[in-house]
Amino acid sequence: MTSDLSVSATAYLHENEGQGIWFTPYVSPFSFGQGGPNVSPISVRTTEYDMNRAGALGSATWILGDHTIEGGFWYEYNDFNQDRRFYANTRAAPRPTLEFMRNPFATQWSYAYDFETTMFYIQDRWDVTDALTVSGGFKSVTVDMAVDTNIAGFVAPTSGSNADLDGTITSEDNFLPQIGFTYELADNSEIFGGYTENMRAFTLAPAASQTQSGFDFIKENTDPESSKTTEVGWRYRNGPFQGVAAAYYVKFEDRLLGLLRARASSATVGDQERRKRDDQGR
Amino acid sequence: MLSGFHDWSERRETDYQDLSLEMIDRLGYKWDNFAPTWTLAQQVADIANNRGDTGAPVTNAAAGTIYPAPIVSADDAYYDASWATRRSRLPACLMTGM
8 A cells, every 4th residue: 555545444332221210119010920928019110221233434545636535434233222121129128229120020111123324425625725625525324223022011012913013214315415615814714614415314213102003104204304504604713812703504304393192203394494603702 | 553442431320309399398308219218118109009099009008098297199209210320331443554
């Protein structure tokens, strides 16, 4: 390899587990055939999640005259689970409140999610003159979220029933462009501008507290939220003073709003415009 | 060049009981969940079950049906509630070449 070409690769794992707990008198082990003379009527209700994700990032940069060309990718597989469980206590002593709860006597609901994220990008930074730099590129993003129901309403749902939510929802945009420039007016003064398109991939929301028919409806009738951002501004530095004055215009499309009716659902509520001018100095 | 990283965090917390204005007037600003007093928490749960306030089965009728003052409800305090534990581990390795 020559000094004009450099490459970088990163691999990672991430495990994250958490439990929110509530010592509740409302759900008793005795209601689940788990009673006994030493069993407390108070159980621990958890809302718990367990995430295991693995990913890799790679990029290559090639300097060619006034151009710096970079391309890369990101891949991630995320195995995510969310559960509502109940754990018994004895009359003699409660479970330690700051330790993970294990060995539940009941599970109210349990959902398994898999997120697969694939992203590619390519960009070019062109130093047109000493003062002017122009950059441009695009990314392609795909996020597949698969959901599978383990438990709903304290039982494993009948396979193929409406309670047996099982499916995949995809967020995809293969061309999300970004262009920008900086122009140096003086050593301590610069103007900048840019235009960016972006997409927010679906998260758990389309599958949360859903039936198969609710999930299918959301999948059929909604699109991922997206945005188009234009901004221009001026940066200035003088001794201890740094300041920036910028204006931006964002056009959002397919904004999603969660609604609570007889059951939860998401609806596309249309487009939104946002304009603002920021002036700050410090 | 090869670099390795390992990020690790563990968080444990106990939350305060939510208080309404009526609860503050009746129970005081310092009112909180029962922990570490397990016996009182179970006494209130037994009484709540005996009264039919929770819908859970009666398992200790001897506890009676009268809450110890100043408690008037199964929701005045619980034994404990929290975001008990969150644990995160993130190992990564980075390789760069020129």
